[in-house]
Amino acid sequence: MRLQDALFNWLQIRLVADARQDDGAARDTLAFFEEILREDHGLASFDIERIDETMIHVRYEKDGRMKLQMYPRETGEQLLHDIIANPKYNEA
Numbered sequence: 001m002r003l004q005d006a007l008f009n010w011l012q013i014r015l016v017a018d019a020r021q022d023d024g025a026a027r028d029t030l031a032f033f034e035e036i037l038r039e040d041h042g043l044a045s046f047d048i049e050r051i052d053e054t055m056i057h058v059r060y061e062k063d064g065r066m067k068l069q070m071y072p073r074e075t076g077e078q079l080l081h082d083i084i085a086n087p088k089y090n091e092a
Contacts, residue, residue, distance in 0.1 A: 003041045003062075007069055009033050011058055012079040014048065019080055 001009075010033035017026040037043045037060075046060035049068070056076040058069045083089045 001036065001040070003037075004069065006033060006036050006041060007046065007058060007060065008071060008076070010037055010046070011048070011056060011071060011076050015077055016080050016083060020083070 010030070013026060013029045013033055017023065017030045020026055034046075037046055042062055044061040044064075046058065049057040049059040051057070051073060054073055055070045056073050058071065060067055060069065
């Protein structure tokens with residue numbers, strides 16, 4: 001999996017896990033992608049730096065250098081919107 005793909009997958013599930021803090025599957029999936037970013041891609045750190053009207057800014061450190069990757073906000077939030085819209089995932 002390419003770094004940008006792994007980072008995007010991490011971003012999507014991070015947004016889900018943040019919004020649904022009681023969702024164990026989201027937390028487990030988040031941990032899985034964090035492991036991929038650290039072990040397969042050698043990232044020392046990664047986090048959402050900011051979210052503006054159109055973009056999500058992800059800052060990460062690789063090989064001692066800080067880098068910035070930006071994703072369209074609508075695309076980054078799509079998984080969360082899909083989960084919220086599906087009653088199967090929102091039953092108490």
